Amino acid sequence: MMGVEELLRLTVVALMSRSGERQNDLAGGLGLSQAQVSRKQAGRQHWSLEDVDGLAAHFGLHYLDLLAGPTHAVGVLHGSIPALRPADLTTPTPPAAAQLPFPAVQLPVQPPQPPAPRPPVQPADVPALRCVLCGQPCGEEVDGYAQHLSAEECAAAVAAAASPTPTTPAVVSPPAPAAPAPVPSQLPAAPPTAEPEAAPEPAAGTGAGAGAAVPEAGSVLVPAAGPAVVRGPRAYASGSLIDQITGRVHEVLQECSGDLEGAQAVLLKSAIPDVMTFFKASRVGGRYEHSEFPPTADVLKKRTQKGADEIWEGRPKWRNPHIFKAAKQGEAFEVTALDMNAAYLSAFKCWLPIGQLREDTSGVHDRKKAGVHLITPASWEHTDLPNPLGNRMEPGELWVTESTLRLLLDCARDNLTDAPTIHRSLVSGGTEVLLEKLRRALAEVRKNALAEGDELTVNYVKSMYSKLVSTLGESTANRDMRRPDWMHIMRAKAFANLWMKANKIHKAGLQVVEISGTDELHVIGDWRQVFTEGRDLNQVKEKQTYTLGGKD
Numbered sequence: 001m002m003g004v005e006e007l008l009r010l011t012v013v014a015l016m017s018r019s020g021e022r023q024n025d026l027a028g029g030l031g032l033s034q035a036q037v038s039r040k041q042a043g044r045q046h047w048s049l050e051d052v053d054g055l056a057a058h059f060g061l062h063y064l065d066l067l068a069g070p071t072h073a074v075g076v077l078h079g080s081i082p083a084l085r086p087a088d089l090t091t092p093t094p095p096a097a098a099q100l101p102f103p104a105v106q107l108p109v110q111p112p113q114p115p116a117p118r119p120p121v122q123p124a125d126v127p128a129l130r131c132v133l134c135g136q137p138c139g140e141e142v143d144g145y146a147q148h149l150s151a152e153e154c155a156a157a158v159a160a161a162a163s164p165t166p167t168t169p170a171v172v173s174p175p176a177p178a179a180p181a182p183v184p185s186q187l188p189a190a191p192p193t194a195e196p197e198a199a200p201e202p203a204a205g206t207g208a209g210a211g212a213a214v215p216e217a218g219s220v221l222v223p224a225a226g227p228a229v230v231r232g233p234r235a236y237a238s239g240s241l242i243d244q245i246t247g248r249v250h251e252v253l254q255e256c257s258g259d260l261e262g263a264q265a266v267l268l269k270s271a272i273p274d275v276m277t278f279f280k281a282s283r284v285g286g287r288y289e290h291s292e293f294p295p296t297a298d299v300l301k302k303r304t305q306k307g308a309d310e311i312w313e314g315r316p317k318w319r320n321p322h323i324f325k326a327a328k329q330g331e332a333f334e335v336t337a338l339d340m341n342a343a344y345l346s347a348f349k350c351w352l353p354i355g356q357l358r359e360d361t362s363g364v365h366d367r368k369k370a371g372v373h374l375i376t377p378a379s380w381e382h383t384d385l386p387n388p389l390g391n392r393m394e395p396g397e398l399w400v401t402e403s404t405l406r407l408l409l410d411c412a413r414d415n416l417t418d419a420p421t422i423h424r425s426l427v428s429g430g431t432e433v434l435l436e437k438l439r440r441a442l443a444e445v446r447k448n449a450l451a452e453g454d455e456l457t458v459n460y461v462k463s464m465y466s467k468l469v470s471t472l473g474e475s476t477a478n479r480d481m482r483r484p485d486w487m488h489i490m491r492a493k494a495f496a497n498l499w500m501k502a503n504k505i506h507k508a509g510l511q512v513v514e515i516s517g518t519d520e521l522h523v524i525g526d527w528r529q530v531f532t533e534g535r536d537l538n539q540v541k542e543k544q545t546y547t548l549g550g551k552d
Contacts, residue, residue: 018074
């Protein structure tokens with residue numbers, strides 16, 4: 001039977017493969033050398049419990065998800081599998097357990113010793129290799145590890161494993177409860193009480209091998225027979241942080257005696273100190289100790305009171321010259337204006353410098369660091385795709401943020417342009433997960449509020465994440481932190497995300513008509529083949545459809 005540490009090594013390989021990282025990238029995030037990571041992955045050194053915490057923080061996962069095996073960890077990383085929570089480890093009370101239509105058992109984190117007896121199998125039925133991504137039989141190897149060569153092969157293997165075969169007894173999914181318990185309102189008239197959570201409802205076919213007894217499933221309540229159970233709506237983020245955010249809404253509602261308009265005025269006014277409080281709560285137990293008031297570099301200082309500093313964020317403002325020229329000549333186009341959801345909240349996932357920025361004149365981009373860079377960008381020759389630098393017309397050197405530089409380097413790897421020349425950098429050790437717990441909590445609260453039509457909480461969350469970005473600079477409205485470098489990097493990340501969506505449309509064979517601001521993208525063609533419509537962070541919504549050009 002595979003041990004926990006061997007399972008962890010496979011999980012690390014799968015996560016690195018899916019996130020495009022190498023061992024030196026992982027080593028930088030953990031504060032280790034590449035040689036140390038290599039020895040740990042080769043089994044010549046052990047991964048410690050402290051390393052497990054570091055790996056979980058590096059990939060933005062809970063340590064339980066990291067230890068639950070490569071299939072589960074990769075699924076949680078991409079949002080296709082619900083995350084585990086510490087609350088899932090507690091045995092449900094008898095009233096909650098009684099609501100399940102079938103008995104439930106609890107699996108420990110480590111497989112039981114000795115293992116439960118299994119039915120005998122023929123030697124021919126035992127696969128020689130299993131894919132580190134999906135856990136299914138696999139005949140190929142990548143870098144010494146079994147792995148399917150495409151997501152389609154993984155999906156086919158998962159579907160084949162889920163289908164009953166003559167040699168495997170079919171698992172019949174239990175019927176769904178006749179009347180599932182309603183989700184409690186986010187806005188009760190009285191403060192929340194410490195009542196036990198209702199038992200999670202069974203899933204109707206979730207993930208690979210939904211009904212199989214897989215040892216690497218981790219400590220999670222699963223039915224004795226049937227598919228895995230669906231966790232509650234807070235499985236995506238820290239339940240305690242979500243409770244703090246929703247509890248603040250309850251508190252203000254009580255103070256305002258249920259007056260929604262009065263409560264909204266109070267919540268919007270306190271959005272900045274509130275979000276800083278939640279950010280500090282999200283950093284409790286974190287691996288990185290960030291600087292809140294480091295010395296501000298000259299390029300990050302405003303030249304005048306109402307002026308700007310020297311940082312170029314790459315705000316897009318572009319129209320397709322070919323489309324507009326054809327429209328003026330009488331050709332008509334059906335155009336759809338798309339709106340990106342919570343653009344600044346999505347931009348929380350960006351590379352941020354942890355400490356004080358220090359000068360680096362090597363001219364080489366270090367992916368383990370983050371900051372601002374003085375570059376000379378290469379020319380952009382694509383007239384049907386906006387320049388990732390935005391609408392800058394002046395040639396020559398300019399200061400850009402970490403988000404913009406990484407976008408330009410990605411464009412160079414895709415052969416869209418040449419890599420920029422880096423003259424000087426102001427950087428510190430960086431991480432992409434500094435705001436991840438806060439981002440997940442705000443996203444989960446927003447998602448639940450949208451599902452329940454709770455516009456008060458939706459507006460409160462929007463005010464918090466937008467004001468956090470806008471006040472991290474030299475604003476006097478935020479007295480808890482002054483990081484103008486973070487502000488520029490996060491704003492530039494929102495612009496970079498919008499450009500990447502435009503590029504995705506372009507790669508799909510559709511036409512980009514216009515791109516502007518942080519969240520507006522106009523396209524020609526069936527955009528639903530590229531994006532999913534909705535109000536979640538990974539979805540887009542349609543603002544309007546109009547006709548461009550044509551004869552009057």
